[in-house]
Amino acid sequence: MDIGVEFSKGEEREDFVGNKVRPSIIFYPKDEGEVAKVVRYAYERGIPVVTWGAGTSLTGAVECNGCILIDVKYMDKILEVNEVDWYARVQPGVNLEYLNRKLAEKGFFLPPDPASFFLCTVGGATANSSGGMRGVKYGTFKEWVLALKVVLPNGKVVKLGEPLRKNRAGYDLVSLFVGSEGTLGVITEIWFRITPLPRRKxxxxxxxxxxxxxxxxxxxxxxxxxxxxxxxxxxxxxxxxxxxxxxxxxxxxxxxxxxxxxxxxxxxxxxxxxxxxxxxxxxxxxxxxxxxxxxxxxxxxxxxxxxxxxxxxxxxxxxxxxxxxxxxxxxxxxxxxxxxxxxxxxxxxxxxxxxxxxxxxxxxxxxxxxxxxxLGGSVSGEHGIGTQKAKVMALQLLKHNGREVLDIMEGIKRLIDPKGIMNPGKYVELAKKYAEGSGENY
Amino acid sequence: MDIGVEFSKGEEREDFVGNKVRPSIIFYPKDEGEVAKVVRYAYERGIPVVTWGAGTSLTGAVECNGCILIDVKYMDKILEVNEVDWYARVQPGVNLEYLNRKLAEKGFFLPPDPASFFLCTVGGATANSSGGMRGVKYGTFKEWVLALKVVLPNGKVVKLGEPLRKNRAGYDLVSLFVGSEGTLGVITEIWFRITPLPRRKxxxxxxxxxxxxxxxxxxxxxxxxxxxxxxxxxxxxxxxxxxxxxxxxxxxxxxxxxxxxxxxxxxxxxxxxxxxxxxxxxxxxxxxxxxxxxxxxxxxxxxxxxxxxxxxxxxxxxxxxxxxxxxxxxxxxxxxxxxxxxxxxxxxxxxxxxxxxxxxxxxxxxxxxxxxxxLGGSVSGEHGIGTQKAKVMALQLLKHNGREVLDIMEGIKRLIDPKGIMNPGKYVELAKKYAEGSGENY
CATH class of the missing domain: 3.40.462.40 (FAD-linked oxidase, cap domain/gating helix)
Known part of the structure; x- marks a missing residue:
């Protein structure tokens, strides 16, 4: 399995709530180019790819059996904190608390604060569009991601959006990838919008x-x-x-x-x-x-x-x-x-x-x-869907939004990941299966 | 052309900057059901559909020749201002200034303030993800739309998202439609997030x-x-x-x-x-x-x-x-x-x-x-692309993002609008043509 990227055999892991992660092999890429190598390898062979940040998912979003696991532990650099353009450019493996400590030294912060902030990676929080205690004022991660670099399922590296708060060049693919739970590609770089620490007590x-x-x-x-x-x-x-x-x-x-x-x-x-x-x-x-x-x-x-x-x-x-x-x-x-x-x-x-x-x-x-x-609400505000909530998500979409909405979501999944290798069998794909398998209830 | 929706023959109009709009017929639907009738009619016959709010586009986004024009002038109701859930549910033809006056009476506002606020409709501002002077603090429309009702190109009515600030049920289709310039469907209802008027001088x-x-x-x-x-x-x-x-x-x-x-x-x-x-x-x-x-x-x-x-x-x-x-x-x-x-x-x-x-x-x-x-910026911050900026948008995407990004955008357009009837020949579609026709420069 030597494709020029550090790897180990696929030892079993458990996520934060005890779901089993049973990869066939684990890669430890050091940069975007190495992630692309791994994804290309998987694409050519049709092997599922799951990305591992800190394993703090509460919904089974990193469960797998026989997948290639990409562990981003070496991609843990803060690449730039721009004090004029007010963004932080980071790799996905950066710990969220660490990032905020570094930002605070310069008078800034990244507001969303999932309770796992001291454990989780920023890549995981982005893939999951996590929230937290400050959500009531500052919203969740989706409101704080300006741009992304991602490796698409075919191994191509692209940038989505621009590190600008205002950008109207094309459909908003950034918001599509934030919260996509690893089902559309692998995040390799994130530009977060940052904001000054509040002046008021x-x-x-x-x-x-x-x-x-x-x-x-x-x-x-x-x-x-x-x-x-x-x-x-x-x-x-x-x-x-x-x-x-x-x-x-x-x-x-x-x-x-x-x-x-x-x-x-x-x-x-x-x-x-x-x-x-x-x-x-x-x-x-x-x-x-x-x-x-x-x-x-x-x-x-x-x-x-x-x-x-x-x-x-x-x-x-x-x-x-x-x-x-x-x-x-x-x-x-x-x-x-x-x-x-x-x-x-x-x-x-x-x-x-x-x-x-x-x-x-x-x-x-x-x-x-x-x-x-x-009551007109949602089955998930900030933890995401994974395998845990796919069924109730289907129910919500069918009751509130319309079957076509789930069809469009699944169509987007197939458009971007035609071979179905990115964290397959979960989230939108799984919800769609529930919706199809269901009778009256849906 | 009597499909049970008020109509007139297609008199020529001009948008705010003088682009010609030459519809074959103009419909004036009174509600979502009537919009759906019109779109279904167009879908069956493969006729282009363009939606008209107040015609304040600066980029040729409502130009057309022989299209069905949907004029939303009768869909101008504020349906609900919820003072606990902090949203305003409105029809697309509501004037933005009028909405903010009504919100102010209850102590709220919708921050984005395009310079055309006294002329434009909220539907147009949403389709265009407009900005304004308060953007530096509050961002553009994309940050203020919680949920949408839209008529899809096939005439089906769906709801996208939920009127909640936190909702993780599926890919973010709301952000996809905000700023899609009428190329993915017709907006018939919008839930805007609203916020209290600032307490401080x-x-x-x-x-x-x-x-x-x-x-x-x-x-x-x-x-x-x-x-x-x-x-x-x-x-x-x-x-x-x-x-x-x-x-x-x-x-x-x-x-x-x-x-x-x-x-x-x-x-x-x-x-x-x-x-x-x-x-x-x-x-x-x-x-x-x-x-x-x-x-x-x-x-x-x-x-x-x-x-x-x-x-x-x-x-x-x-x-x-x-x-x-x-x-x-x-x-x-x-x-x-x-x-x-x-x-x-x-x-x-x-x-x-x-x-x-x-x-x-x-x-x-x-x-x-x-x-x-x-300089690492964007060809458009808040006016959008329409026909005016399709070429430079293609250039930006190819230089900054990668050809695959434009392919994905165009794939999404085809997925949602397979017959290509929604405001065709502009924006993403047109940019893709430029990118394909181009040689070295792209």
């Missing part, structure tokens, strides 16, 4: 709410009052308990759990007014940072609670949050399971986490996704 | 700069200091003169022309420091609004200066602005023409306007576009 507001319904009321009111937080999070009572137990978070265990906001001064008074009636603490500086970091570790604390954890990632319109919360509780009761909720509540993105020790929870998983679909 | 800063080079220096320095303006505009000396002459603007006529900034208080001191050495006036309230409105009318004032005007729309990396300015002056001397520049200088987007009374200016047009390509 923010205040972190903790509110121990009286019950979960109160969290829904609060966030609807926040939006009505046009309060624009930098962060608006919610951890239910179970999550707070797990944080105290496994990470000594020292949080108060109220009945309704904890809301966590970050706002600039001119929004603070309005926010405190909305929160009236709940126990509120305002933090700054180190204590604020500690809370941010605790929040980022919520999922890790929860994982310690059971043998298995399946993470949902539904979004509902903010106006439907009270209804969504009510229905989640009904489902919890019906299935008699533990379903603690971590939420980027400010943008309607809820992560109900299914904790269980045995059996299977597919029915429950789908029922939760269905709540989102029925 | 802004200051408008006018600087009469000593020469055009100074404008380049200033903006590079603004970026280095990480000043984030809401607006950073530049009008050269010729533009200022035209504004005084035709619109009684009462501006001072300095050698270098006028820079116009809008900044929040905590950026003001830094900005004034950068501008030191130039004559500076700080305005607020009504005077600031008057300056914004004068700026928006610059192109109208220039148009009165010659029989013909061709508007360029190049973007260069901000760091390359000084070089771009130098080269524009060289071109101006070489061709001995008037080439006044209006610029969204804060994001590197320059509008050199070719003024002439006779002859043709194609060579000059291409040379200006070439400056952008050579």
């Amino acid at each position: 923010t205040f972190t507001v903790m509110a121990y709410v009286k019950d979960m319904e109160e969290a829904g009321r609060v966030i609807v009111e926040v939006r009505k009052r046009r309060i624009l937080p930098e962060m608006a999070e919610y951890l239910d009572r179970e999550v707070v308990k797990a944080l105290n137990k496994h990470l000594n978070a020292g949080l108060k265990e109220s009945d309704g759990g904890l809301m966590l906001f970050s706002v600039e001064e001119d929004h603070l008074e309005d926010l405190l007014d909305v929160l009236r009636g709940n126990e509120v603490v305002v933090a700054e500086g180190e204590e604020a940072e500690r809370l941010y970091s605790i929040r980022a570790q919520s999922a890790i604390a929860l994982r310690a609670e059971a043998k298995h954890m399946v993470v949902e990632d539904i979004v509902v319109p903010v106006s439907k949050l009270p209804e969504a919360i009510k229905r989640l509780k009904e489902v919890e009761r019906k299935y008699n399971v533990r379903l603690p909720v971590i939420a980027h509540i400010g943008d309607g993105n809820l992560h109900p986490n299914i904790l269980y020790n045995e059996g299977e929870v597919e029915g429950l998983f789908e029922e939760v996704a269905n709540i989102a679909i029925e | 802004t200051f408008t800063v006018m600087a009469y700069v000593k020469d055009m080079e100074e404008a380049g220096r200033v903006i590079v320095e603004v970026r280095k200091r990480r000043i984030l303006p809401e607006m950073a505009e530049y009008l050269d000396r010729e533009v200022v003169k035209a504004l005084n002459k035709h619109l009684n603007a009462g501006l001072k006529e300095s050698d270098g022309g006028l820079m116009l900034f809008s900044v929040e208080e905590d950026h003001l001191e830094d900005l004034l420091d950068v501008l030191r050495g130039n004559e500076v006036v700080v305005a607020e309230g009504e005077e600031a609004e008057r300056l914004y409105s004068i700026r928006a009318q610059s192109a109208i004032a220039l148009r009165a200066e010659a029989k013909h005007m061709v508007v360029e729309d190049i973007v260069v990396p901000v760091s390359k602005l000084p070089e771009a300015i130098k080269r524009l002056k060289e071109v101006e001397r070489k061709y001995n023409v008037r080439l006044p520049v209006i610029a969204h200088i804060g994001d590197g987007n320059l509008h050199p306007n070719i003024l002439y009374n006779e002859g043709e200016v194609e060579g000059l047009f291409e040379e200006v576009a070439n400056i952008a390509i050579e």
Whole structure:
């Protein structure tokens, strides 16, 4: 297998949530040219290609059996931080936290902050269009990628877009590749839009709410009052308990759990007014940072609670949050399971986490996704589809968008990857299969 | 031609810059169902379909000869302004200024503000992914469209995306259709993301700069200091003169022309420091609004200066602005023409306007576009491609991106519009023809 690129035999790996990755061989390219060599090799032989950043996918997006795995661990260079043109040009294997530390030294940041920021690569976050706590103000990765270099399935290297915020030269292929989960090509370089660190001080507001319904009321009111937080999070009572137990978070265990906001001064008074009636603490500086970091570790604390954890990632319109919360509780009761909720509540993105020790929870998983679909939301806000959500994604598209939309997506996949070697059998391709195989339900 | 949709015979129209639109028939649908009827009719007969909003395209995007023209003048309803979910759901024929007036009543706005805002429709601005003065802070339309309803070329009605800021269900087809210039389908409904009107006062800063080079220096320095303006505009000396002459603007006529900034208080001191050495006036309230409105009318004032005007729309990396300015002056001397520049200088987007009374200016047009390509920029930031820029767009894609990128774009066009009836012979299709017909130059 010597094609002039470092490789090892295909030892089995596990992703962050335990999915098996069983490659036939693993390549470790050092640059774009070497990635192209590997892809060409795979293309000529029709072998599936999966790209591995840090394996933090929560949806089975890097599962494989017999694939060629491209591990980008050597492609970990920050190539340029342009302080006039406000972009960072990086290789896919750069760690996200490392990039932001380097940007901060120059007074900039890249806002999206998935909870895995200290583990994940920027390539993975781009392929997945990840989000995070700052999404409520700054959106997800798709809003922060200016241009890409990619190796297409036939091994050709191209650049998509320009490192400019304004560019109208052709259809927007950058947005097509961001969030395509490795199914259209291999990302070898990314130009991220970066922005100055905020000049204004923010205040972190903790509110121990009286019950979960109160969290829904609060966030609807926040939006009505046009309060624009930098962060608006919610951890239910179970999550707070797990944080105290496994990470000594020292949080108060109220009945309704904890809301966590970050706002600039001119929004603070309005926010405190909305929160009236709940126990509120305002933090700054180190204590604020500690809370941010605790929040980022919520999922890790929860994982310690059971043998298995399946993470949902539904979004509902903010106006439907009270209804969504009510229905989640009904489902919890019906299935008699533990379903603690971590939420980027400010943008309607809820992560109900299914904790269980045995059996299977597919029915429950789908029922939760269905709540989102029925309320006009989405089955995924930031974790993506992979193999985990292909079925419910098909359901969403058929109910909200139209069968032709899925056909177009699959047509694009075939257009760009005619041999079907790029991370095959997942996402759009798999959703299409579900839609075709289905009867009435779809 | 009675298919149950109001129609008239195909009277000739002219777009904003004088391109001829010669339809064989004009339909005036009242809703999505009627649009679908018209498109189905066209699809069955293989007749080209062009959609008309307000005809403010600057690039020949609505030119046609013998097409079916869909005039969306009756589809002018704001269907919903959701004050909790922060979106506006509108029909394509809504006037942009009208929408923003209605949003302002509820404390919101839709930031992108093309200079034609008082004329253009939101459908046109979406199909074109238009920009404007606030682009430096808020980007262009592509950053503000959450979801779309479109009639596909075969007459099927689908919804693309969800009215949610976070949605990972499938490839991003919304971004594909925004800026597709009517070549992929007819937009019948748009969900715009809206945001609260800023709480903070802004200051408008006018600087009469000593020469055009100074404008380049200033903006590079603004970026280095990480000043984030809401607006950073530049009008050269010729533009200022035209504004005084035709619109009684009462501006001072300095050698270098006028820079116009809008900044929040905590950026003001830094900005004034950068501008030191130039004559500076700080305005607020009504005077600031008057300056914004004068700026928006610059192109109208220039148009009165010659029989013909061709508007360029190049973007260069901000760091390359000084070089771009130098080269524009060289071109101006070489061709001995008037080439006044209006610029969204804060994001590197320059509008050199070719003024002439006779002859043709194609060579000059291409040379200006070439400056952008050579400096790593784009031939269009916000006006789009249409017929006007297809050749230079091909050049840009071949030089910067790779021939395969144009192939993929054209493949997508054929996938979605296999009969080639949607605004045919322009944009991606036409660029592809140029690329194929070309020899060495491409």
